[in-house]
Amino acid sequence: xxxxxxxxxxxxxxxxxxxxxxxxxxxxxxxxxxxxxxxxxxxxxxxxxxxxxxxxxxxxxxxxxxxxxxxxxxxxxxxxxxxxxxxxxxxxxxxxxxxxxxxxxxxxxxxxxxxxxxxxxxxxxxxxxxxxxxxxxxxxxxxxxxxxxxxxxxxxxxxxxxxxxxxxxxxxxxxxxxxxxxxxxxxxxxxxxxxxxxxxxxxxxxxxxxxxxxxxxxxxx
Numbered sequence: 001x002x003x004x005x006x007x008x009x010x011x012x013x014x015x016x017x018x019x020x021x022x023x024x025x026x027x028x029x030x031x032x033x034x035x036x037x038x039x040x041x042x043x044x045x046x047x048x049x050x051x052x053x054x055x056x057x058x059x060x061x062x063x064x065x066x067x068x069x070x071x072x073x074x075x076x077x078x079x080x081x082x083x084x085x086x087x088x089x090x091x092x093x094x095x096x097x098x099x100x101x102x103x104x105x106x107x108x109x110x111x112x113x114x115x116x117x118x119x120x121x122x123x124x125x126x127x128x129x130x131x132x133x134x135x136x137x138x139x140x141x142x143x144x145x146x147x148x149x150x151x152x153x154x155x156x157x158x159x160x161x162x163x164x165x166x167x168x169x170x171x172x173x174x175x176x177x178x179x180x181x182x183x184x185x186x187x188x189x190x191x192x193x194x195x196x197x198x199x200x201x202x203x204x205x206x207x208x209x210x211x212x213x214x215x216x217x218x219x220x221x
Contacts, residue, residue: 001150006204007168010149013200014180017188021179023129025049030105030130031097032056034115035090037122043081051080062094062103089117107131120159124178134174138162141185142178148189148207 002010014021024045025036032052040048055076059065065073073087080086093115097103105126106112112123124137136142138158142165146152152164169177188195196208197215 001152002168002204004168007151010151010201010204011169011173011177011180014177014184017200018180018183021176021183023125023179026052026056028056030107030126031062033130034093034105034112034118034122034126035059037125038089038093038117039077039080039086041082041086041117041122047080051077062097065090065094066098086117092116093118105130107133109133109135120162124162128175128178132175134171136162136165136169136174136178138165139182140191141182144191145181145185145189148194149201149205150207 023033025033025040026049027033027036035055036048036052039051058076070087070091073090074083077083077087096115097105107127107130109120109123109127112118112126113120118126121137121139124135127133128135128137138146138161143158143161146161146165147154147156151168152161156164165177166174185191188199194208194211196202196205196211199205199208202208202212
């Protein structure tokens with residue numbers, strides 16, 4: 001695995017590559033962010049933003065989501081994967097917010113994780129983006145980048161990846177590093193076609209070296 005100095009180099013390089021990395025889910029308050037992140041499970045941010053453009057015009061508060069039938073909400077998010085389950089969770093979540101939190105989104109990760117459809121990743125995104133609490137949300141991009149660059153072990157669970165990153169990244173940089181790693185994974189170190197041959201981190205990436213050697217061998221054959 002990479003040592004702290006090597007991790008530092010990786011983080012600085014990602015920062016140079018993606019200086020404006022941020023949450024790409026459109027929202028104007030913590031409640032909209034919770035809904036957007038919940039909808040983004042197994043779905044692209046681009047599609048979520050397309051749906052929430054009209055969704056957030058129609059539904060402003062938790063009460064608005066409960067004022068319509070579940071079928072109507074399903075129709076409003078039908079183009080998103082798992083829309084039936086997500087509609088059900090949104091309505092349950094809104095009911096809890098109204099009954100237990102006076103309609104406001106809690107800023108505590110553990111309390112957020114009590115809400116239907118809100119797992120650790122979603123809770124970390126919300127506390128970080130909406131409330132400025134240092135956190136690292138491990139989505140598919142962060143996990144892939146962390147394992148390819150050996151920030152952690154290949155066999156590590158998502159929680160183990162998060163803990164490894166929290167140990168190796170200064171706490172004040174958790175949130176911005178999370179966004180930069182997402183951008184690095186989404187636009188450069190992609191799942192199917194990572195840009196290994198032009199990657200400034202290739203010299204530190206065992207996975208990248210393996211991929212480039214394989215490509216060179218195929219070209220030679």
